[in-house]
Amino acid sequence: MEKPYKIKNNMRHFKFHDTLHYLQHKGREKFGKEFRIHNEDIKTLHKLIIYMIHEDIQCKKYGIDLKKGILITGPVGCGKTSWMQIIQTIILPEQTFQVKSTRDIAFEFNQNGFNTIQAYGKRQRAFCLDDIGVEQNIKFYGNECNTIAEILLQRYDLLVNHQIVTHATTNLTAKEIENLYGKRVRSRLRKMFNLISFPPETKDKRK
Template sequence: MMEKPYKIVNNQRVFNFKKTLRYIQYLGKSKYGDQFKIHRSDVLTFHRLIIYMIHEERQCKKYNIDLNKGILLIGPIGSGKTTIMNLLRVFLFKEDFYHIKSSRDIALEYQREGVEIINRYGKKHTPLFIDDLGVESNSKFYGNECNTIGEILLQRYDLLTNYQIVTHATTNLNADELEELYGKRVRSRLREMFNLISFPTTTKDKRK
């Protein structure tokens, strides 16, 4: 087992960034195999995600990252968005730990169970990570069509404003595409709900 990348000083975790990257690479190889690699072009994205996850307030302020909001991680298909959001949970405190659910799976659950699914994910008072915004299609339950993820995002916005419970998400869509899919109201809420962090548009598909 690799040594953790931080020391406890005055009851606080003090991280070494280079050691943290090596630790993530170790975790990635352990979980996903030897093909896992942190590419040099991704280091800046990793840095922003890590300082958020460990609540490094000074660095977050420097990069205009609001710890009261969630993360919307944007990047091309195959850039590793889901993988990194999964691995970085190891640094979270218990109250910040989020469960991962893909938008496609949520849409499929709605088709089987109906509006209860919107309440299940929209009103649950725990952090949630919705993977791959935009890959789901509008869902139908007994002929009634619903923009399931859009409705859940609106409810998650209420959770944030009323109870400070954050939501995280990934997508390969840009802001205009998200608005086309979910509408202007959801787009305006996204700005208030999320810190936007992006992989470079030139990032190659790491699955190839």
Template sequence: MKKPYTVKNKMRHFKFHDTLHFLQNVGKEKYGQEFRFHNEDIKILHKLIIYMIHEDIQCKKYGIDLNKGVLLTGPVGCGKTSWMNIIQVLLFQNQTFQVKSTRDIAFEFNQEGFSTVLKYGNRNKTLCLDDIGVEQNIKFYGNECNTIAEILLKRYDLLINHQVITHATTNLTANEIENIYGNRVRSRLRKMFNLISFPASTKDKRK
């Protein structure tokens, strides 16, 4: 009889499917009783789980570099933001991170100017930039800035110099990211992130 697959964190052992159901219950508490994982999500969530709990052997198997962050991609409504919030229950308190909408950051730039770039770009703590690519370039006293591109470049410097990780979510393809942010940012993203992708066929779970 095949033994059940298990993953572990620093405190205890988890059976993988028990962990999924635990996360689903957390999701129900946070987002309502309709929340659930779908069979098509299991491979993606498996990779997220082993990354978050630093299951070294499994991460090496899937080519996941624990020194990089996660770029979680997929169609609108597939659950990227929700899962990046929920998955944090597997982390110790000092490892949790803010999930910050890039659209909100762009509007902050409109109000506060270039200090916004420093606020998020130089934050010496893990940060998840949610929905990169949906924000618009905002002007501050007539000065237009690709705010998220500048923040990503600063977060890259944080990774190289201080090993501070950044996570992100997006609906965009690699080519679309390059069109918005330029080749310089796209080349940095390869060094900053492990790419974990929901299939393009994943349905909008909000409907």
């Protein structure tokens, strides 16, 4: 039986290829034996790994700010959501975070109203908004609200006041995010996130 490869936070050196091997093993446990790491993804995964284990020297090299969260962008099906789940196998339990679809949050707003915004916007721990931009404005008793925009603004306040990070994934470009959420939200996103991108030519791995 394969032994897990454990990574300690703030370590100066780590065996990157051993880490990839371990993550592929955990990916197959979760998603099936067909799961594998593609060569085209390795540069992106390297940045994701060094952020998650707080490898500060390499993070500085790539301009990654450990005080911010991460925004993972890339084409549909490139693996953004899957990797935000798998990557948590190499971090400490107290650093783990829920990955929640923005579409599901929007539907929760339809059921529970503005309490939904408070529940996610003011959550006092790291959190990942998955697939921002796919949700639509949902009405609650006739009141329309850009639910995710409001949550992002509250999460920005959490970062500023309590140093609690937020993560996110999206298929959108920066301009598309601005068109959907407005200039104020886009401005906040620059201060909230490190951008980690899968190449635009990355293939849909679900096919």
